Amino acid sequence: SQELEQSPQSLIVQEGKNLTINCTSSKTLYGLYWYKQKYGEGLIFLMMLQKGGEEKSHEKITAKLDEKKQQSSLHITASQPSHAGIYLCGADDPGTYKYIFGTGTRLKVLA
Amino acid sequence: EAGVAQSPRYKIIEKRQSVAFWCNPISGHATLYWYQQILGQGPKLLIQFQNNGVVDDSQLPKDRFSAERLKGVDSTLKIQPAKLEDSAVYLCASSLDFRLGAFFGQGTRLTVV
Numbered sequence: 001s002q003e004l005e006q007s008p009q010s011l012i013v014q015e016g017k018n019l020t021i022n023c024t025s026s027k028t029l030y031g032l033y034w035y036k037q038k039y040g041e042g043l044i045f046l047m048m049l050q051k052g053g054e055e056k057s058h059e060k061i062t063a064k065l066d067e068k069k070q071q072s073s074l075h076i077t078a079s080q081p082s083h084a085g086i087y088l089c090g091a092d093d094p095g096t097y098k099y100i101f102g103t104g105t106r107l108k109v110l111a
Numbered sequence: 112e113a114g115v116a117q118s119p120r121y122k123i124i125e126k127r128q129s130v131a132f133w134c135n136p137i138s139g140h141a142t143l144y145w146y147q148q149i150l151g152q153g154p155k156l157l158i159q160f161q162n163n164g165v166v167d168d169s170q171l172p173k174d175r176f177s178a179e180r181l182k183g184v185d186s187t188l189k190i191q192p193a194k195l196e197d198s199a200v201y202l203c204a205s206s207l208d209f210r211l212g213a214f215f216g217q218g219t220r221l222t223v224v
Contacts, residue, residue, distance in 0.1 A: 033212040042117070042202055042217035043154070088153060090212065099144065099213060101153040 004102035023089035115216035129191040136205030
């Protein structure tokens with residue numbers, strides 16, 4: 001079955017710094033989703049990528065799906081304390097029709 | 112567009128007690144999911160409904176967990192009796208189709224003491 005590995009597992013950055021989170025799939029991705037979660041709360045949908053090379057932005061967050069469609073990166077520019085939380089990538093596993101999640105990246109932004 | 116609604120937001124119960132969670136998905140969404148997220152881990156799928164039929168409940172501990180989706184809209188997830196290890200956030204999600212990404216509710220944080 002398909003697996004999603006995220007890196008790094010945790011990240012602490014100073015406010016104003018840029019950062020990148022990666023999500024690597026064991027199989028070709030047919031749809032890759034990024035979510036943000038605040039501790040103990042539900043997941044907030046950030047964006048969806050489907051085409052190789054596709055790049056989308058939402059406020060200061062940009063996500064890209066590589067051409068081979070096995071890796072996605074999430075980049076935050078000029079981070080703020082409000083960006084803190086857990087970032088999860090999610091994908092559809094076409095083999096099982098299950099929706100799977102990455103291992104998660106915990107982000108802390110120091111003011 | 113209204114999002115996925117869940118209630119209650121928080122629940123504290125003693126072990127061996129029963130508890131029920133409620134989810135109202137986005138209107139028109141045929142697929143509904145219940146996930147269990149234990150602190151520090153990614154969400155684990157408990158059950159997936161397509162309309163009012165169960166598609167996948169392979170990871171649902173059926174000796175104590177049950178879920179239903181009457182009329183293919185709202186859903187309830189029940190735990191009876193609860194164990195300490197059931198302490199987690201229970202997330203409900205819905206999607207227009209199982210091939211599309213899901214939208215999540217705010218979750219119900221369950222603490223079993």
